[in-house]
Amino acid sequence: MAAARRVTELGLDGRQRGGKWKGSVFKALLILCIVIAFVTLLAVIVQAFVRGLPRLDSNLITQMPSTLDRETSGMQSAIFGTVYVMVGVVVTVVPIGVSAAIYLEEFADHTKGWVRFIELNIQNLAAVPSIVFGILGLAFIVRGPLSLGPVAYAGSLTLALLVLPTVILAAREAIRAVPTSLRLGSMGLGATQWQTIWHHVLPAAVPGIVTGTILALSRAIGETAPLLLVGATVFVTYNPDGFFDGAYTVLPVQIFQWAVRPQEEFRILAAAGIILLLGVLLAMNSVAIWIRNRFTREL
Amino acid sequence: MPGHDIPDSPVPVMEARGLNVFYGGFHAVHDVDLTFGRHEITALIGPSGCGKSTVLRSLNRMNDLVPSARVEGQVLYHDQDVYAPEVDPIEVRRHVGMVFQKANPFPKSIYDNVAYGPRVTGMKVDSMDDHVERCLRGAALWDEVKDKLKESGYSLSGGQQQRLCIARAIATEPDVILMDEPCSALDPIATGAVEDLMLDLRQDYTLIIVTHNMQQAARISDRTAFFTARPDETTGNRTGLLVEYDRTSKIFENPSDQRTEDYISGRFG
Amino acid sequence: MPGHDIPDSPVPVMEARGLNVFYGGFHAVHDVDLTFGRHEITALIGPSGCGKSTVLRSLNRMNDLVPSARVEGQVLYHDQDVYAPEVDPIEVRRHVGMVFQKANPFPKSIYDNVAYGPRVTGMKVDSMDDHVERCLRGAALWDEVKDKLKESGYSLSGGQQQRLCIARAIATEPDVILMDEPCSALDPIATGAVEDLMLDLRQDYTLIIVTHNMQQAARISDRTAFFTARPDETTGNRTGLLVEYDRTSKIFENPSDQRTEDYISGRFG
């Protein structure tokens, strides 16, 4: 049997425990890792800010893009285009995503092969490169079966498909976080399952769903590659007519268009556009985080 | 037992006949036969994991909500098998109400908590206000909450929340009320209040309660069922089974099975 | 108690002096004075939430890991205050080992589980193989696992896992071993094996155990400390305090405090 330590070996001050510096160095390295990530974010912002500063003016928002007057050119059509596209994304993805999440969390029998297949499929979809969604959008939405043409809603639908897995995942987590005891309490009173969901589960899950959806949208709002393929590559000097009508462009595509132009004025515009886009994103994220912190405490 | 005469054999309101419950491939409860008497309190006791909650939940088909759960055998409610194909589990739960271990009021007002059941079941009540008052009185909670019916159910103390859940349960006018360790999260004073309430409720309802607290079973129940868990020799899984079912006084004073006696006297568990 | 003579007053290995523990603003444990005797088993008993685990965890500074926890008073280990500024909590834990309620082997091989402690503490052992064997024998597990040392600790049964955790704890050659409800997740047979082991370990170590099972305390401990929780009159928070500390036989047969007697006889809890 292993013997107990002899009492004479006492000494609790850890002097005989060498290598304490290892822990400190390790911790410093870990902090460095976090700092790298954050410093880069800062660098992205600062760089764009410094570069775009000359054009961070009201014209950026109030003016249409212009090749002639680069000093006063703005991105109003892209801002409106983004709003249209995003509204289209929300109205498409939220009902489908939340419904799918409710089914998977509340109704699906997870021992069934086909349910697992659906779940696996969603997980997979989440990691499909966005450009592949662009190919899908081009083949099925702009042309092909839906043939919407290069209109704002074609962009919406493409992005909606892209973020659908994210929304489903977030909604599922929000729904799962609703305590089972609420469901049991309601079911135990003879409420039907849908009554239980509608009266208790969904209201309790709304903050989580909203948070997750905002985060998903903040991903969609910055997507460029798929929209390059589905027709947002346009020089438009007017705001979209509607979801199914007319030309449109969006912020990230406009930024990209400007970024690859050789003239410095366009580069500056691109940088200013990036700041604008990051500002929108930061606002969206703050709202999401606020909602999360505000409402998760209550359950 | 105190001051309550019960017949030698229970007048059946619910019965389990050859009840077996499985979770996936796992045999959780083996061959349980039990008759729950009208206007009696039946206590289910036994060590952790022996299947008490499982048996309780199969009585009002709450186990349907566990996807992997499967029930064999019969559960009769006034001689109808609640697992018969034409039976609607929702309807069963309207007759057989349930109160849980952890008080689980809805994040709504006290009033809405009580009114919820009647509303969703489409119960006809002359005046919801009166009905809510009656139920809160029935749960011995009225005096404490009558001035704050609009406040959230969460604003109550643990014991009050549990009584609110009981008020909520009786609001749908069930016949049987199942309670799964209703006092285990409460302090002794709150426990006392709920125990008193249970004795009151016995006048109008049939109560079936699971408890870990043998003193509680002894104090309030008319009959006691003792369960234990037997490990399967090959898989090592432990399957719950009914060891003994009798009047509570008999179980506690003169059990017929050695395992019951060991448990009661604290030799294991 | 069985076959074990203990002195009237314990030969101190560890002592709590005026120990108070707070979690944030919440006063969890109030003014505890206790002396833990060398080569004795001390049991801490009391109702849930009375602070048994909290006291235990403050003995080897495991409470340091709870950011909100704050300790006042002294904990002496061979007359050194383990909370003195120059003391390294890591070093304390190397002298005062710990076994938990839920067996928590590492997801490593049985061998590596036992060898982990000596490796991280940089302990010098002649042969790790021999050391592992000694510890597994010490935990009465050797015969059951000697042919599968390379298998995962998870492949063992619950009781074996708990003994593996004990083997792991003694591998760093501690002086004191703290155990927090080490058997509460085990079945009666596994419990018996672990209890036998504890009695064995007493020869070499000082054991301090928390248990909910009064029969267990009565069966194996030399001294018993009974705690209870007193609600604060204004906040309603319940603060744990030591009611009585004595030889186990005295506590169980002839307690001096009414609250102890109520608890032992099952009148509350």
Place this chain on the structure above:
Amino acid sequence: ACGNGEDSTDGSTQAAGTEDGAAGGSADGALSGDIAIDGSSTVTPLTEPAAELFMQENPDVRVAVGTSGTGGGFEKFCNGETDVSMASRPIKDEEVAACEEAGITYEELGVANDGLAVVVNPENDWATCLSVDELNAAWRDGSEATDWSGINPEFPAEALELYGPGTDSGTFDYFTEAVNGEEGNIRQDYNDIGEDDNAAITGVAGGTGAMAFIPLTFALEAGDSVKILEIENEAGECVAPSTETVQAGDYTPLARELFIYPKGESVANKPEVKAFAEFYVNNSEEIAEAAGFIPLTEEQKQAALDQIATLGG
């Protein structure tokens, strides 16, 4: 369908300026409606100011310019999706066929002239004029010239570093066809700079042995950071690229015309399309300057206006 042949034009429409075309649209002379344009990325920077200027004069007309490349533009055009297609090369036979099948008629209008400049590092003192053969030796697919002496034995053995636009650009197509005889024929190891002509400037300015081909106006804007080479034309003269030499047709083979293709139906039925096409041609100087291209000559303008007239009739 109308081909791009030089069919006869009667002088009667020549007089029809912008004003006249507009009158066809609405009673009070104000034009309105949408014009959908798509096609060449090379022509896009030219069409953008054209559209802007046109919209300044006709605030109720909205012009949207897409960039699908010449091929992609024709695909949409022959599919009936656009009113005007932009092209950095004449329409191809397959595209002619596609349009014919869909019953789309059009005319090819020259809207500006484009010249390619070959630029080198200012420190390069050995090369001032290159022949097409020399360019071919440097750029053709399979070329093994790794230094300048591989182009011309008289040049020093300075390591050769090549920059050029990517396969998705009209400039690329044009250069490879003109220099290597075949569209897309280019050596593998040149640095593809995509659409970012700046990158070529940066690259050339940074390497003594570097060489790049880029749009002429861009090279001119770059000032002293690069040196623009003369190109030996078929006549054997070394010609430096400039507005004049390009317009005069002396700077060959690295000069070309850029086109738009208005749809016959749109010109006939949508007065704003006709007006836009005429505007585009009539304001060639201003538009070309804004975009960094070389404007049409008077003859080119006239030819274009004649072609619009055939469609509008």
Place this chain on the structure above:
Amino acid sequence: MSSTPGTTAVRGRTADPSPVSLTAGSPRWGEKAIVGWLLLCAAFSVLVTAGIVFSLIPPTVEFFRRVAPGDFFSTDFWAPTNAGNPSFGVLRLVVGTLNVTFWALLIAIPAGLGAAIYLSEYASSRARKVLKPILEVLEGVPTVAYGFFAMTFVTPLLRDLWPTFLPGKLGEPPGIFSAASAGVVMGVMIIPTVASISQDAMSAVPSGLRQAAYGLGSTRMQVATRVVVPAALSGIVASFVLGISRAIGETMIVLLAAGASANLTFWPNDSVLTMTTFIARTSTGDIGHGTTTYYTIFAVGALLFLMTFVMNMISIALVRKFRETYE
């Protein structure tokens, strides 16, 4: 029943035992219709996948009708647009993609893992509450912003600060486009992905294991490196694999910073053409519908989809293995 003056007590439903009906009062069609709709929505994602597959397969088949698979899966030159002598050695694009991915991972894996360990094992819950959302913001930074950053900031920086004292090829500063510039920025972009998934995995390691390790006198670093990281390993590896799949699928950064020269190289200071760059540039550039180049887009897209799909399946399998251990 306790005193209930003025009101009658609530009675049990069958206070007098008359026959009761347990059958449903109504068939509840509404409820069934709702469940049907929900199921439809859940199954919709399968439709999306099918859409992807069906938008890729026919043109890819057409591509292989024109180009022999052996010519495609080769390191031949990549020159699909070369009219006279087209060649389709897609492995050059794959190598280009892997080149950038490699440099990206070289940054993202250590930094992401380090950040995850810090968040999971060192940070106070308050610090975590602040840091996690920032990581989330980082995950949401549009890639076009990263691409612009790479092109206009990192590239010049690399060109200026390149360690030219290194021997041979490694000492040559990168050009205006390079795998290094795209890789570095992409690495930073992926850090949050790696960090957040790894951290989730580490946080899911039962706290009992940590307690046990501390109880044995382990230091915090030992707990982190010897207990938590090994215990969470499959989850951590899953985050790496997902990082790879994101790197392979990322478009804008490489489009703006990696260039478009299909060099067969693993040097960081070379310009490379990635699969995504090719797709994005070619499908927005000047190619005619129906040309072989047009079909090349889909063939490369299919290959890209397949590669990320495989990565993803691996990642899912690893996560599942991890879950099985602890849940």
